[in-house]
Amino acid sequence: MTEPDTERSRDDDSVRVWLVERTYSDDELNLIILVYATEDGRYYHRRERALTSFTGPARATKAGLCVSPDAVGTVDDPETQARYATEATRMADEHTPDDEV
Template identity: 80%
Template sequence: MTATESETIEADRDGNKSDDDTRVWLVERTYSDDELNLIILVYATEDGSRYHRRERALTSFTGPARETKAGLCVSPDALGTVDDSTTRERYATEARRMAEQHDPDDNV
C-alpha cells in the first residue's frame, strides 16, 4: 500500500473531505451470504449513481474505533457505478433520507 492509499483510507475513516472526495451515505448493511461473520456496508451518493462498499468482520464492531458513520468522504477511485435503475433509485432514496436525518459523523 502506498502512502497516498494509506492517507486516503485514513481520510475515509475520519470523514475528512478533500476537494476531490465525494460524500456518500450509508444505504445498506447486510450479512454476507458466503462468509460467516462478515457485514457488508454500502454507501452511495445522493443521486444513487455511485457506491462505495466496505466489508467488516462482525467481531470488529466493538469499541469506538469501529463505529459505523452515517456518511463518508471517499476518493472517486473508490466509487463504483450503479448500473441497475431500480438499485440506483433505492440507493438515492436512502442516501437522501440519511443526509436529511443525520450528520455525516453520526453513528448509525
C-alpha cells in the first residue's frame, strides 16, 4: 500500500490515524473495538481490547496513533470512507494525537 504523503506521520515509515469509532461488543468476550482512520477516510486501523484492560494510564485511548503501513487496511465502502474522513478530520482539528479520549 502506498499512502498519500498527507497521511504520513512525523516519520516516513508510519501513517497517522485518528480515532473514528469505538464499539462495545455485547458477546461473551466483552471486547471494545477501536477503529482509527486517516483524515481522507481511505485507510483504517483496528484494535480490540478486553473491557478489563481499560484501567490505568498505560491503557489510555489516544486520539491519534502512528501505525505501520502494514497495519492499515483500505476502506472500500464510499459511505464509510466519508464518515471516517469526517470524524478523523474533526478529531485532528480538536485534539493532539496524545490526547486521551
